[in-house]
Amino acid sequence: xxxxxxxxxxxxxxxxxxxxxxxxxxxxxxxxxxxxxxxxxxxxxxxxxxxxxxxxxxxxxxxxxxxxxxxxxxxxxxxxxxxxxxxxxxxxxxxxxxxxxxxxxxx
Amino acid sequence: xxxxxxxxxxxxxxxxxxxxxxxxxxxxxxxxxxxxxxxxxxxxxxxxxxxxxxxxxxxxxxxxxxxxxxxxxxxxxxxxxxxxxxxxxxxxxxxxxxxxxxxxxxxxxxxxxxxxxxxxx
Numbered sequence: 001x002x003x004x005x006x007x008x009x010x011x012x013x014x015x016x017x018x019x020x021x022x023x024x025x026x027x028x029x030x031x032x033x034x035x036x037x038x039x040x041x042x043x044x045x046x047x048x049x050x051x052x053x054x055x056x057x058x059x060x061x062x063x064x065x066x067x068x069x070x071x072x073x074x075x076x077x078x079x080x081x082x083x084x085x086x087x088x089x090x091x092x093x094x095x096x097x098x099x100x101x102x103x104x105x106x107x
Numbered sequence: 108x109x110x111x112x113x114x115x116x117x118x119x120x121x122x123x124x125x126x127x128x129x130x131x132x133x134x135x136x137x138x139x140x141x142x143x144x145x146x147x148x149x150x151x152x153x154x155x156x157x158x159x160x161x162x163x164x165x166x167x168x169x170x171x172x173x174x175x176x177x178x179x180x181x182x183x184x185x186x187x188x189x190x191x192x193x194x195x196x197x198x199x200x201x202x203x204x205x206x207x208x209x210x211x212x213x214x215x216x217x218x219x220x221x222x223x224x225x226x227x228x
Contacts, residue, residue, distance in 0.1 A: 032213070036215075046216050089152075089215075091213045094164070095166055095168065096212075098153065
């Protein structure tokens with residue numbers, strides 16, 4: 001199985017900050033990576049697919065980049081609604097795997 | 108609009124079985140792969156299984172292979188997860204989810220509200 005490692009596991013930031021979350025794959029997954037946002041008690045929400053494609057309706061302050069084994073999710077200016085947990089997920093093969101998550105907290 | 112409604116969760120003893128159902132609406136069910144994803148209390152997301160749009164291909168996480176079976180009924184717009192030989196570590200909220208891409212297995216764009224399965228004696 002392909003392992004996905006996210007860092008950091010927790011991130012403290014202020015409103016307006018630029019935030020970057022990293023996801024590393026244990027082997028190359030090309031661009032087959034998605035990012036999700038999850039709030040407590042809610043189902044995840046798709047933000048980014050194919051490493052850098054923004055899902056419809058997602059604010060443009062979210063962006064994704066990377067290929068191969070290293071990927072990043074960037075929030076250009078942190079808003080109140082963005083405090084949540086973020087997960088990466090690979091779909092290079094049919095055995096999908098998620099990263100461990102990054103919780104974005106208020107500083 | 109796309110809706111996914113899970114049912115069948117509950118409390119079950121270790122070693123017993125449970126079947127989850129997920130009824131879909133708002134899209135052409137037979138065009139999309141369907142996934143089950145779970146989340147143990149206070150933990151991260153774990154992908155469980157996927158079934159292709161036509162039901163011909165099924166894939167499972169190593170942690171459930173041989174114990175869980177995913178299936179679908181296009182006449183009922185429903186996907187199932189049959190869970191046998193349940194263990195305490197299977198305790199989680201189970202989400203039904205739709206693949207984002209028609210006739211493929213990729214990322215997930217729609218999720219149900221989740222159903223809680225608790226395995227305990």
